[in-house]
Amino acid sequence: DAGVIQSPRHEVTEMGQEVTLRCKPISGHNSLFWYRQTMMRGLELLIYFNNNVPIDDSGMPEDRFSAKMPNASFSTLKIQPSEPRDSAVYFCASSLSGANEKLFFGSGTQLSVL
């Protein structure tokens, strides 16, 4: 299995631009999570999906952030418009819920908003 696949690995953009991060979970996993990691705030859960349905998006910082999961094998996290304070590493993780299964993390997207 290829594991959780995220793209792009690095993204550099200018303030005000739209940014889209992509994630392909492990096949067969039914839960998908988006985390943001910064030095100041550590690992923050932004949103998680179960069976493609958003269950908890209370961690999404503002309306500028949105996430979708149109099918079991793909999710996006979009920031529009982006701001410098959005600069962080964004991780996607997946798991098989209901079985005490651990999270499997992707390699992350390093986002820099100038």
Add this chain to the structure above:
Amino acid sequence: ELKVEQNPLFLSMQEGKNYTIYCNYSTTSDRLYWYRQDPGKSLESLFVLLSNGAVKQEGRLMASLDTKARLSTLHITAAVHDLSATYFCAVSQEYGNQFYFGTGTSLTVIP
């Protein structure tokens, strides 16, 4: 919201020494996970602890869980440089599927 606290936040230790990292959490849970993150890399699962008194060991690392005290420990025996990394504990609530991560402990093993 479930709170997860780790201490220490930073740990510098000499090779060959022993030390323990502590993970406290605020509400009832019997699912505790330990992860390792190398600089610039993703998180890698180390241990899954699913019941009170659970103990898991791999190499120089041993993790334990006390659900009554809401405490997990990660014990390092005879540290080596390769163990230098940031270690996170995470707790999953009894109902639901959110994973809450601790602040992380940055471990540096000095030759």
